[in-house]
Amino acid sequence: MKYCSECGARVELRIPDGDNLPRYVCPACATIHYQNPRVIVGCIPEYDGRILLCRRAIEPRHGYWTFPAGFMENGESLEAGAARECWEEATARVDIGSLVAVVTVVHAEQVHMMFRARLTRPEFAPGAESLEVALLAPDQIPWQDIAFRSIDYALRRYLEDRAAGEERLHVTHFERPTAHCPAS
Amino acid sequence: MKYCSECGARVELRIPDGDNLPRYVCPACATIHYQNPRVIVGCIPEYDGRILLCRRAIEPRHGYWTFPAGFMENGESLEAGAARECWEEATARVDIGSLVAVVTVVHAEQVHMMFRARLTRPEFAPGAESLEVALLAPDQIPWQDIAFRSIDYALRRYLEDRAAGEERLHVTHFERPTAHCPAS
Numbered sequence: 366m367k368y369c370s371e372c373g374a375r376v377e378l379r380i381p382d383g384d385n386l387p388r389y390v391c392p393a394c395a396t397i398h399y400q401n402p403r404v405i406v407g408c409i410p411e412y413d414g415r416i417l418l419c420r421r422a423i424e425p426r427h428g429y430w431t432f433p434a435g436f437m438e439n440g441e442s443l444e445a446g447a448a449r450e451c452w453e454e455a456t457a458r459v460d461i462g463s464l465v466a467v468v469t470v471v472h473a474e475q476v477h478m479m480f481r482a483r484l485t486r487p488e489f490a491p492g493a494e495s496l497e498v499a500l501l502a503p504d505q506i507p508w509q510d511i512a513f514r515s516i517d518y519a520l521r522r523y524l525e526d527r528a529a530g531e532e533r534l535h536v537t538h539f540e541r542p543t544a545h546c547p548a549s
Numbered sequence: 550m551k552y553c554s555e556c557g558a559r560v561e562l563r564i565p566d567g568d569n570l571p572r573y574v575c576p577a578c579a580t581i582h583y584q585n586p587r588v589i590v591g592c593i594p595e596y597d598g599r600i601l602l603c604r605r606a607i608e609p610r611h612g613y614w615t616f617p618a619g620f621m622e623n624g625e626s627l628e629a630g631a632a633r634e635c636w637e638e639a640t641a642r643v644d645i646g647s648l649v650a651v652v653t654v655v656h657a658e659q660v661h662m663m664f665r666a667r668l669t670r671p672e673f674a675p676g677a678e679s680l681e682v683a684l685l686a687p688d689q690i691p692w693q694d695i696a697f698r699s700i701d702y703a704l705r706r707y708l709e710d711r712a713a714g715e716e717r718l719h720v721t722h723f724e725r726p727t728a729h730c731p732a733s
Contacts (some may be wrong), residue, residue, distance in 0.1 A: 464720060
């Protein structure tokens with residue numbers, strides 16, 4: 366951030382009175398511009414024991430696999446956002462279920478909220494951000510080519526829980542990228 | 550948003566190519582300024598069966614009661630943010646436990662993430678944003694003077710679960726303010 370979005374003046378980075386963190390502050394109109402983590406919403410759509418995955422047509426991680434997920438928008442609930450992403454990326458309708466994973470990706474300034482989901486019909490097609498979409502059995506999942514660490518984490522917990530007949534919530538945080546998954 | 554935070558030019562509100570929602574777009578440098586929900590992190594600190602609540606010294610809802618909660622900051626996990634808010638508002642140290650409530654407050658463009666917590670010692674004092682802090686038995690909770698609907702929701706679910714000997718996660722969303730709690 367270089368300019369004030371309210372008045373167009375150059376902003377300064379300083380700690381406002383009564384605060385304890387540096388913020389972008391406008392010296393002209395005194396607006397304080399807070400910057401906060403963004404929410405990623407996603408879901409793991411299942412149909413007949415298989416999982417719907419998409420191969421990314423966009424960066425970061427072009428060509429790698431993910432379940433449908435993306436930035437939550439203003440004006441929607443978490444569940445509505447997760448279903449919307451599934452429609453946009455996989456042209457598939459889902460019923461959203463319970464939360465499987467809540468992952469703070471600290472270095473990316475993101476909170477990832479991943480839901481269980483059920484494909485209402487086995488109908489899907491690549492959206493604009495996907496190269497291909499596939500309904501895969503667990504032993505067909507391309508673990509070496511998963512796009513992001515949080516996706517890998519949520520998928521593994523999902524399958525472990527399913528094998529155990531449970532629906533647990535898994536909460537964790539990642540502090541930094543890994544060599545395995547640099548864009549995570 | 551009126552001006553581009555990257556170059557200072559006047560922004561336009563329009564649907565970018567390949568998108569389906571209006572965004573603030575800079576006609577000079579082409580930056581698209583996405584606006585997304587913010588995350589509120591909070592915790593319900595318990596000690597010896599009693600709950601730590603704060604009476605707000607700031608607007609909105611000055612003078613009303615809440616458990617410690619506030620905007621998540623970049624560079625922290627959800628749990629760290631919830632513990633930080635407890636320190637800032639109640640000068641109290643906590644061990645963060647499981648998630649009790651995840652509430653999308655759609656009209657406020659916020660996601661509220663509320664954790665169970667345990668006060669490590671019965672030591673607390675009002676922070677700069679609190680008029681007073683109190684450790685209250687369930688029958689002492691001022692239900693008519695709770696600051697926000699999501700706080701009321703999380704507190705009630707917390708106490709119901711505790712009575713049942715359970716630690717469940719409650720996921721919901723609120724679409725609009727209520728008469729009971731206009732600032733929620």
